[in-house]
Each structure stands twice: as structure tokens, then as C-alpha cells.
Amino acid sequence: MISSSAEPYTWIWVDAPYLREQAQRCTRLARDCPHLPTAHELEAIGVELMQKAAELDHLQEDRDAEQSTQE
16 A cells, blocks of 8 residues: 555656667567567567657757757
């Protein structure tokens, strides 16, 4: 049971390199997985993580550009 003092959400900061590392891990697992549906799902997760990493890179570039124009 969760105590009443526990927060409902835990915030975790992730960055693009971390997501790419996890995507590569999913891809390696997919190659080694003998269960085809699971292997396909792991591959799909890897692709999704790579897309999220690219989105984070884009957001960071936008933020950096915005900060440089403010200075």
C-alpha cells in the first residue's frame, strides 16, 4: 500500500543519449529473442525511442537558438 505522503508521480529526466542507449538495447534484445512477436515489439520500442531522442534533440536545438537570440 502506498503511504499518504507518497507523491503520485515520480519525475525522471532523460536525455537523447540515454534514449538512444535504451533503443540500442531493445534492438540487441530483439535480435536475440527467439519469440517472434516479442522480438517485433522490442524492435518497435527501439524505433520509438530513437524517434523520441530525435525529438529531444530538436527541442534542445530550438531552446539553444532561442537563448542565443535573447543574449
